[in-house]
Amino acid sequence: MNYLRMEGEQLPAFKKINSPLDLKKLTLAEMNELAGEIRQQLIESVSRSGGHLAANLGVVELSIALHYVYDTPHDKIIWDVGHQSYVHKILTGRGDRMSTLRQYGGISGFPKSEESPYDAFNTGHSSTSISAALGMALARDVQDQHYSVIAVTGDGALTGGMTYEALNHAGNAGLDLTVILNDNEMSISKNVGAMSSYLNRLRTDPSYARTKDEIEGVLSRIPGIGPNIARAAGRFKDTVKYLMVPGIWFEELGFTYIGPVNGHNLEELITVLGNVRKMKGPVLVHVITQKGRGYQPALNDPDLFHGIGPFDINTGKTDRRLLPTYTEIFGQFMVDKGREDDRVAAITAAMASGTGLKNFALKFPQRFFDVGICEQHAVTMAAGMAKAGLKPVVCIYSTFLQRAYDQILHDVALQNLPVIFAIDRAGLVGEDGPTHHGVFDLAYLRSIPNFTIMAPADENEFLDMLNTAFTINGPTALRYPRGIGAGVEIEPQRRILEIGKSQTLREGKDLGIVAIGRSVEMARDLTTILAEYGIEATLLNARFVKPLDADAITALARKSSRLVTIEDNCLQGGFGSAVVELLADYNINADVLRLGIPDEFIEQGKAEILFQYLNLDPESMVETIIDHWPDLIPNATWELRKIGEN
Numbered sequence: 118m119n120y121l122r123m124e125g126e127q128l129p130a131f132k133k134i135n136s137p138l139d140l141k142k143l144t145l146a147e148m149n150e151l152a153g154e155i156r157q158q159l160i161e162s163v164s165r166s167g168g169h170l171a172a173n174l175g176v177v178e179l180s181i182a183l184h185y186v187y188d189t190p191h192d193k194i195i196w197d198v199g200h201q202s203y204v205h206k207i208l209t210g211r212g213d214r215m216s217t218l219r220q221y222g223g224i225s226g227f228p229k230s231e232e233s234p235y236d237a238f239n240t241g242h243s244s245t246s247i248s249a250a251l252g253m254a255l256a257r258d259v260q261d262q263h264y265s266v267i268a269v270t271g272d273g274a275l276t277g278g279m280t281y282e283a284l285n286h287a288g289n290a291g292l293d294l295t296v297i298l299n300d301n302e303m304s305i306s307k308n309v310g311a312m313s314s315y316l317n318r319l320r321t322d323p324s325y326a327r328t329k330d331e332i333e334g335v336l337s338r339i340p341g342i343g344p345n346i347a348r349a350a351g352r353f354k355d356t357v358k359y360l361m362v363p364g365i366w367f368e369e370l371g372f373t374y375i376g377p378v379n380g381h382n383l384e385e386l387i388t389v390l391g392n393v394r395k396m397k398g399p400v401l402v403h404v405i406t407q408k409g410r411g412y413q414p415a416l417n418d419p420d421l422f423h424g425i426g427p428f429d430i431n432t433g434k435t436d437r438r439l440l441p442t443y444t445e446i447f448g449q450f451m452v453d454k455g456r457e458d459d460r461v462a463a464i465t466a467a468m469a470s471g472t473g474l475k476n477f478a479l480k481f482p483q484r485f486f487d488v489g490i491c492e493q494h495a496v497t498m499a500a501g502m503a504k505a506g507l508k509p510v511v512c513i514y515s516t517f518l519q520r521a522y523d524q525i526l527h528d529v530a531l532q533n534l535p536v537i538f539a540i541d542r543a544g545l546v547g548e549d550g551p552t553h554h555g556v557f558d559l560a561y562l563r564s565i566p567n568f569t570i571m572a573p574a575d576e577n578e579f580l581d582m583l584n585t586a587f588t589i590n591g592p593t594a595l596r597y598p599r600g601i602g603a604g605v606e607i608e609p610q611r612r613i614l615e616i617g618k619s620q621t622l623r624e625g626k627d628l629g630i631v632a633i634g635r636s637v638e639m640a641r642d643l644t645t646i647l648a649e650y651g652i653e654a655t656l657l658n659a660r661f662v663k664p665l666d667a668d669a670i671t672a673l674a675r676k677s678s679r680l681v682t683i684e685d686n687c688l689q690g691g692f693g694s695a696v697v698e699l700l701a702d703y704n705i706n707a708d709v710l711r712l713g714i715p716d717e718f719i720e721q722g723k724a725e726i727l728f729q730y731l732n733l734d735p736e737s738m739v740e741t742i743i744d745h746w747p748d749l750i751p752n753a754t755w756e757l758r759k760i761g762e763n
């Protein structure tokens with residue numbers, strides 16, 4: 118394959134596709150040609166913008182077949198997680214915008230109804246598609262409308278509890294609904310769990326092949342095929358390599374199971390889906406695909422190419438970073454801690470590499486638990502472990518931990534169990550956008566009794582906080598951002614921090630600034646700029662969101678009566694709110710300016726761009742502060758500077 122084409126140049130078959138209607142004019146040979154071109158386009162686009170490559174390379178033929186057979190957007194396709202929807206985007210008129218993928222103002226890396234009528238339902242978090250599809254199918258029937266609803270879900274998504282809740286309901290409801298199970302044996306890493314083993318048996322064990330009678334039974338339910346043709350099932354099976362195996366588990370739930378189907382054979386896919394479209398009741402089509410198909414580096418390492426930053430198209434290599442990320446620092450800490458204490462256990466919900474636990478898993482396989490995409494189960498399981506004497510560390514991204522709110526509250530906090538929550542990707546995560554920004558955790562955690570909540574300002578403080586977390590006899594949350602930290606040199610000596618104690622980083626008479634986590638670094642730059650205007654600020658690194666350092670914060674508010682809070686969390690209920698509540702409780706009348714994420718969902722884009730868009734970069738924050746308290750600076754100077762800039 119020629120990986121090096123000119124940016125923006127379109128390939129012959131690719132050029133012809135502006136909508137699924139164009140697809141329907143192609144011959145099978147042309148569609149196969151198109152599949153090759155789409156793979157090339159995907160590799161090129163993702164090499165520039167980063168994104169979810171491997172899963173998309175695996176669903177090229179499936180996406181083509183779906184849009185060929187079904188009448189979209191009248192028929193609704195719901196992509197589970199949605200990270201595999203790039204091919205669907207290309208086929209539905211967005212091929213020419215692939216160069217803007219995941220960028221600020223560009224097309225989203227996930228299905229987005231606001232972007233296209235072909236994106237039937239917004240997704241980003243796993244295992245929601247069958248529930249959403251069922252909801253649409255129910256609404257369709259209640260309103261006596263007529264269209265097909267298809268949920269495309271992965272075998273990884275099948276480890277998530279919502280899937281079973283939806284299958285349970287759908288099988289019983291018995292209405293027309295199609296679930297495509299896109300089985301590539303991979304979640305992000307190798308898939309886990311008993312269901313994964315079951316699917317593996319369906320794929321490989323010939324004893325699961327259906328008897329002729331059973332095949333006839335299923336085929337006779339297809340309108341237009343009927344009993345006579347069904348009797349020729351053996352021939353039918355041979356001609357289109359159409360295998361029907363019991364999938365007894367799905368059948369028992371009320372689904373007609375069809376498969377396994379070769380997800381890279383367009384002819385087979387189109388034939389099978391064409392028949393499925395006519396079938397009544399809930400149907401599950403088991404499609405076998407290969408993650409990373411068509412690009413050797415992705416085939417070699419589908420885990421890395423699940424979600425990857427920009428890479429060299431010829432070698433598949435990404436740029437090496439000089440500084441370690443928070444995730445990497447956490448991973449090393451866990452290995453050290455695991456060695457020191459054999460009660461330390463690590464739990465991930467299908468994100469072993471994303472959360473930095475790969476080495477811990479290798480070194481302590483008995484104490485490493487990848488439970489699949491089931492954050493709720495992960496949290497309650499950790500509660501059980503803590504109750505029974507282990508020291509569990511639950512490592513989940515901020516956005517996915519939202520799933521487990523009740524488990525955190527009811528199973529962990531209510532029993533005051535010492536579970537440590539390592540909350541990675543807190544704050545704005547960048548290109549994955551609104552489904553993935555981790556900007557709500559401070560708000561959703563801080564209302565829960567018994568919790569200690571910390572956020573580090575730099576790498577050393579992060580390690581000290583992790584160290585401190587193991588000394589706390591109750592639930593503890595540590596939230597830290599995606600990527601590298603402040604870049605400080607890591608000191609060998611670890612400390613135990615005093616719980617609820619902030620750190621004063623700078624003293625100044627004009628106003629007080631209290632920042633938390635990643636915002637502390639920005640606040641430092643902000644105070645430097647303020648000083649250039651002759652404004653001297655006191656800067657507190659809060660370290661703890663709960664308990665707050667009431668002494669230091671109230672003293673600061675009393676001293677200056679002008680207080681700024683800075684956080685990369687939602688303002689509603691977040692850190693600044695905690696400070697305001699504290700001052701109200703102490704009856705302190707201070708003017709508090711809260712800076713953070715406003716009450717809206719934040720778009721995708723590089724974090725630096727998003728911070729600017731939100732006026733949360735140091736320069737913009739200076740402007741906001743001076744606009745809020747114009748008397749801090751002789752007006753003329755400020756206005757002159759602004760004029761000078763324009």
Ligand SMILES: Cc1ncc(C[n+]2csc(CCOP(=O)(O)OP(=O)(O)O)c2C)c(N)n1
Pocket residue numbers: 172197198200201241242243270271272273274275299301303304305408466467468490492517520
């Ligand atoms: C609730 C939740 N937890 C974790 C993730 C992160 N995640 C994104 S894709 C993925 C794996 C999905 O595997 P599968 O459904 O088999 O799809 P594939 O990538 O193999 O096509 C995971 C764990 C998520 N999106 N949502």
